Amino acid sequence: MELLIEQYKQGYSMILKEIEGLTEEQFLFKPSEKDWSIREIIIHISDAELVHIHRMKAVLSENNPVLTAFDQDLWTTRLKSQQVDHQLYLELFKTMRESFQPILLQLTDQDYLRIGTHNQDGQLTFKEIFEHSIEHIDTHIGQIRRVKSLFR
Known part of the structure; x- marks a missing residue:
C-alpha cells in the first residue's frame, strides 16, 4: 500500500510538470468542438478528486454506501469550466490530496477491503476506488499531452 500512497502523493507534481x-x-x-481544453481537463481532475475523496470517505466510514456516478x-459544459480559473482548481486539487494523506497513512489492510456499491459499476473496494483515483491522473496527463501536441 505504501507504493500506492506514494503514487497518490505524486499526482499534483505530475500535473504541474506537464503544464509548466x-x-x-x-x-x-x-x-475540436467535442474535445476538452487543458484548462477543462485540469478542472475536471479537481472535480473528479472531490468525487473520489467523497467515495473513499464514505466507504471507510459507512457500511456499504451507495456511490453515484457523475456526468x-x-x-x-454547464459549469463553464473553460471560463474558470484553473490555478484555483490546481490548488484545490493539491489541498484535497494533501488533506487525505494522513487518513491513508492510518489505514489497515481491512480498510482497503471495505466496500461500497456504485450505481453503475456495482461493488467496489476502497482499494479499487483509490487505485482509480491514481490512474485517473495518468489518463488525463496523456490527454494533456495529446492536446499540447495538436496545438499549432
Whole structure:
C-alpha cells in the first residue's frame, strides 16, 4: 500500500510538470468542438478528486454506501469550466490530496477491503476506488499531452 500512497502523493507534481510553461492560449486550445481544453481537463481532475475523496470517505466510514456516478461532460459544459480559473482548481486539487494523506497513512489492510456499491459499476473496494483515483491522473496527463501536441 505504501507504493500506492506514494503514487497518490505524486499526482499534483505530475500535473504541474506537464503544464509548466504553457501559455494562456495553450490552456484554452480545444483540438475540436467535442474535445476538452487543458484548462477543462485540469478542472475536471479537481472535480473528479472531490468525487473520489467523497467515495473513499464514505466507504471507510459507512457500511456499504451507495456511490453515484457523475456526468463529467455536463459538469464541464454547464459549469463553464473553460471560463474558470484553473490555478484555483490546481490548488484545490493539491489541498484535497494533501488533506487525505494522513487518513491513508492510518489505514489497515481491512480498510482497503471495505466496500461500497456504485450505481453503475456495482461493488467496489476502497482499494479499487483509490487505485482509480491514481490512474485517473495518468489518463488525463496523456490527454494533456495529446492536446499540447495538436496545438499549432
